[in-house]
Amino acid sequence: MELKTDFSLKAFNTFRVEAVAARYVRFDAENEIADFLGRNLLDGKRRLVLGGGSNLLFVDDFDGIVLHPLLKGIHMVKAARQHLRVRAMAGENWDDLVAFAVANGWGGIENLSLIPGSVGASVVQNIGAYGVEVKAVIDRVEAISIDDRKKVFFTPKDCGFDYRSSNFKGTWAGRFIITAVVFKLSRQPEFVLDYPGVKAVVEDLGSINLETIRQTIISIRQSKLPDPEQVGNGGSFFKNPVIDGNAIDRLLNGYPDLPHYPQGDDQFKLAAGWMIEHCGLKGKRAGKAAVHDKQALVMVNLGGATGREILELSEQVKGAVHDRFGIKLEREVLVVPSPGRISSLAAQPG
């Protein structure tokens, strides 16, 4: 365990913006978490559980305690003919887990290759990409309750998974430190190749298997998304909005080309990036903050932008999309501290 004061979080967020945590504590073992919580240092203080910082935008210094579980380890816990259960500690890098599963011939998460961040946080936002969401392979989530130090186990049903969301991001935010996740992977996986463009690229590689699917996803992602090592970003800044059949009919009257994807139950997912682009905002800059010039759904730090500058530009984007399409974009990235707590940004909730 390592406890620090006035700790810079710049290297711990993929936007690479500066923010100082009043206190920061790093955990390398599960028992350190319970020990630390037992010291009552959190009383009355704000807390933030940090993973890889790839879904966070710091818009100010953090006046509470950052809790950083860096627990490591991946083990097979149960094997049967069709499925096996793999327990990964929360601080493992997500893509290392995917690489490990693919190398062993265990299917289920190959479409989620190269998503940045930690195993623990994969649950928090129910990560998803290329037609797969992590909720499909979660068997059990292990956590420590911050208030009473108790170890708790959650089934997928308990977690309330939804599109880029779960109870850990919603009603339970700030209550638990996820310590490990048990995944149910398959020895005879059914490949998910129906996402536009994926199947053709996999077939070009010769045969369809876990390895070629992983390679395909990695190459598609690298061609579309900026690498946080090169340019600071947090992936998709906004969620793709989901609207009902009446609303889509109204929009299609004005925008017949509007991409929309049926989700069942008369629900349709829209492409937020398309709408931002059609507002003429792709590549828009405000100082060192910008809308990415190749993928309009991504806000970037061109070098030296503050979190506030990025947030303010994102609010302009949100306003423009609302004015043009009547759609209120919702952030996928978590803003810390929440904008409501900062007086100059108080008019920009949610």
Ligand SMILES: Cc1cc2nc3c(=O)[nH]c(=O)nc-3n(C[C@H](O)[C@H](O)[C@H](O)COP(=O)(O)OP(=O)(O)OC[C@H]3O[C@@H](n4cnc5c(N)ncnc54)[C@H](O)[C@@H]3O)c2cc1C
């Ligand atoms: C280039 C890029 C591409 C991306 N592509 C995708 C994508 O395709 N699909 C997708 O879904 N996401 C994507 N993301 C978003 C991001 O990678 C995921 O949300 C990821 O799961 C965040 O992991 P993290 O460890 O960095 O979490 P952080 O950003 O550190 O934290 C995110 C949230 O999880 C909480 N948290 C973190 N660890 C724990 C824990 N152990 N216990 C309890 N709470 C915890 C935090 O408090 C916070 O609320 C992308 C991001 C980038 C930068």
